[in-house]
Amino acid sequence: MERYKLIKEVGDGTFGSVWRAINKLTGEVVAVKKMKRRYYSWEECMNLREVKSLRRMNHPYIVKLKEVIRENDILYFIFEYMECNLYQLMKDRVKLFLETEIRNWCYQIFQGLAYMHQRGYFHRDLKPENLLVTKEIIKIADFGLARELCSQPPYTEYVSTRWYRAPEVLLQSSLYDSAVDMWAMGAIMAELFTLHPLFPGSNEADEIHKICSVIGSPDHGTWAEGLLLADAMSYKFPQVPCANLSELIPSASENAVNLIKSLCTWDPTKRPKAAEVLQHPFFQASYYVPPSLRPRVPNTPPSVGSKGSVEQKSARRYSTGALSNNKPASNVLRAKINCSLKSGVQRKLSMDQQEAEKSGKLKNSLKHPRYQPPARKNQVGNIIISKSMQRIPPDEASSVGVPRSFSFSNTMRRSSSKASASASASDDEVAVAEKLAKLSVGSGSASGGARPPPPPPSLKAGGWHSHTDFLTRSYEVPSARRYSRKVVG
Numbered sequence: 001m002e003r004y005k006l007i008k009e010v011g012d013g014t015f016g017s018v019w020r021a022i023n024k025l026t027g028e029v030v031a032v033k034k035m036k037r038r039y040y041s042w043e044e045c046m047n048l049r050e051v052k053s054l055r056r057m058n059h060p061y062i063v064k065l066k067e068v069i070r071e072n073d074i075l076y077f078i079f080e081y082m083e084c085n086l087y088q089l090m091k092d093r094v095k096l097f098l099e100t101e102i103r104n105w106c107y108q109i110f111q112g113l114a115y116m117h118q119r120g121y122f123h124r125d126l127k128p129e130n131l132l133v134t135k136e137i138i139k140i141a142d143f144g145l146a147r148e149l150c151s152q153p154p155y156t157e158y159v160s161t162r163w164y165r166a167p168e169v170l171l172q173s174s175l176y177d178s179a180v181d182m183w184a185m186g187a188i189m190a191e192l193f194t195l196h197p198l199f200p201g202s203n204e205a206d207e208i209h210k211i212c213s214v215i216g217s218p219d220h221g222t223w224a225e226g227l228l229l230a231d232a233m234s235y236k237f238p239q240v241p242c243a244n245l246s247e248l249i250p251s252a253s254e255n256a257v258n259l260i261k262s263l264c265t266w267d268p269t270k271r272p273k274a275a276e277v278l279q280h281p282f283f284q285a286s287y288y289v290p291p292s293l294r295p296r297v298p299n300t301p302p303s304v305g306s307k308g309s310v311e312q313k314s315a316r317r318y319s320t321g322a323l324s325n326n327k328p329a330s331n332v333l334r335a336k337i338n339c340s341l342k343s344g345v346q347r348k349l350s351m352d353q354q355e356a357e358k359s360g361k362l363k364n365s366l367k368h369p370r371y372q373p374p375a376r377k378n379q380v381g382n383i384i385i386s387k388s389m390q391r392i393p394p395d396e397a398s399s400v401g402v403p404r405s406f407s408f409s410n411t412m413r414r415s416s417s418k419a420s421a422s423a424s425a426s427d428d429e430v431a432v433a434e435k436l437a438k439l440s441v442g443s444g445s446a447s448g449g450a451r452p453p454p455p456p457p458s459l460k461a462g463g464w465h466s467h468t469d470f471l472t473r474s475y476e477v478p479s480a481r482r483y484s485r486k487v488v489g
Ligand SMILES: Nc1ncnc2c1ncn2[C@@H]1O[C@H](COP(=O)(O)OP(=O)(O)OP(=O)(O)O)[C@@H](O)[C@H]1O
Pocket: 010, 011, 012, 013, 014, 015, 016, 017, 018, 031, 033, 063, 079, 080, 081, 082, 083, 084, 085, 129, 130, 132, 141, 142, 143, 144, 487, 488, 489
């Protein structure tokens, strides 16, 4: 570790603290994740999911693990450095993001996910904190929970942060797959549009209630398997009418709303795969190539950082012929959003609770009987076990010897994919903002190796229904509490 100079702590997760650091030899800025528990052998380190999965991945939209160092029984991961995470970008944000910005981010993430899923992995803990941003580039990070699709179910342990947790996981299915990542992406996409979490459940029961109130309670037609799962744990879904998602996400285009609907579908088998999502009409409206990835030609518009107030600039920057569907929020609506932004404690409380869940200290809720109506109590769910207890048995050669550090080259080993899955200024919008507020029930630089993503697929591609017929249900209003939290799961 003497090669690295730690500069500043930039994140404190459940399992490690993350530091911005400099490689003294090369001057390269990196992120050093110092794991909290001790590791007494290399074998133990090499069997960590984060290592096992990340060392197989080499993609411009997946954060690159450069090196692993074990020193004095302390394990350090050296990652490429990213400026901030998506949650940090959203939390103090007043102006809504432009749809073009959201489209650009999502297209990158879905490319990363398609790559990962095709190679037989799914992430299982996608959330804004695990999506790292440097200028216009976004990358998937934190593979501590990543799972091989071909690994043997049942998957009994804890998976994913509650607000982004798929219903099959909430209902303790042991057969979930990469569709859990697609659910999380639907929730994240919606949050990018509204700057509010879509399903901010205060406990697992409340989480399901929130989901029902947005997408409507499931029935035999929409998710027969889910009813069985619920039966198996003597759980009864609340009978809640669905909401109109377009009203909940007024700044989103019809295509964006349709995509979110399809991702947040009860039945995991009906959610689109990441590769299919890339063909969705939402991504046909335009394709934005970040300035940093454009060929260097004179008159290229200057790059604008993604952290600042970039909305107006963004409109000019995105010169690819795109029609922005974004409807900027009115001052009144913005004031309301700000107001809810300031009610920040909710997310922190809730996320702290989730952190407690993750540590395995708190148990229960759904397993024991009846659904409790939109819980205002700080009840905590039961699925959780500590990630630190999830070390999987050695299943591959850990013939790593006993190096003091381990660097990864582009070891892209393909494993067969057994993926069975494996606000505008109108009165209406003000009303929507009010509705949202009332319905708060519960509660460095981009990788040098980055290459430009492929151009958008043709409009004909994919089996997407156009516009509204993709899902015909209507949707209700989610909670609108604004949040603040430290960067933990
Ligand atoms: N490569 C990186 N570059 C810059 N910041 C990073 C990097 N990796 C992680 N971080 C920051 O540190 C935070 C925590 O990192 P990470 O999620 O890997 O830790 P963790 O202990 O696994 O967290 P969690 O509690 O989510 O499981 C991230 O949300 C991010 O803000």
